[in-house]
Amino acid sequence: MPDAQEVLSANREFYRAFAERDLEAMHTLWAREAPVACIHPGWNALAGRRPVLESWGSIFLSPEPPTIRCHLPRAYLLGEVAFVICYEVLERGSLTATNTFARERGAWKMVHHQAGPAGALPSEQMPEPPGVVH
Amino acid sequence: MPDAQEVLSANREFYRAFAERDLEAMHTLWAREAPVACIHPGWNALAGRRPVLESWGSIFLSPEPPTIRCHLPRAYLLGEVAFVICYEVLERGSLTATNTFARERGAWKMVHHQAGPAGALPSEQMPEPPGVVH
DSSP: OOHHHHHHHHHHHHHHHHHTTOHHHHHHHBOSSSOOEEEOTTSOOEESHHHHHHHHHHHHHSSSOOOOEEEEEEEEEETTEEEEEEEEEOSSSEEEEEEEEEEETTEEEEEEEEEEEOOSOOOTTOOOOTTEEO | OOHHHHHHHHHHHHHHHHHTTOHHHHHHHBOSSSOOEEEOTTSOOEESHHHHHHHHHHHHHSSSOOOOEEEEEEEEEETTEEEEEEEEEOSSSEEEEEEEEEEETTEEEEEEEEEEEOOSOOOTTOOOOTTEEO
């Protein structure tokens, strides 16, 4: 599978784990060797694997965890690192998100997630510059 | 200069160019070969060098461009790619930002910037996990 498809597949796995509150899959998905971070909307940055995974645990256990749908993911490849930009469609409004992955022992692992308020959702018709893969 | 210091230096140059509205420096700082993107707070993602640099041009020309100070930058190294997480202190409130860099012909070049609303500003005393450099 070409790199872009592998990265987009890892991105889909992130949103599947989020939707199904699958904390074990989150533990598998996030990198173990590379330094990791996570910026939830309106939060300060969480640095390191333990605080990041604990944050997902507390989000999954919250009384009303958000339901979320990934829209228009686009992969930006930088060799052994890649980031995916996508929109997260929630019940109320949407977020713009970047998910960064690094190849670790052959598999694409998450090293960073940041989401923040988006504008109006863009459509499929947006032109893509060279090097951006969907 | 070790990688982390080079990356933090490129991050400083980004905020210097921002503060001084130095569009030429922005053109030099952003990557020419790698795919680039930018997510300004509340905007949708801009994809590609031209839209990204045009956005900085229009921000610099706006009647009241924001004044901004970079607080607590921390570098996360991933080989030929690195990201810096920092806080952007504005006149009203602060943002959490990620600036991603890739090495291009020996120099660290910006490939992605995302900023969104932050919580209360953290202090210098936050513990750092292994592999995060300041």
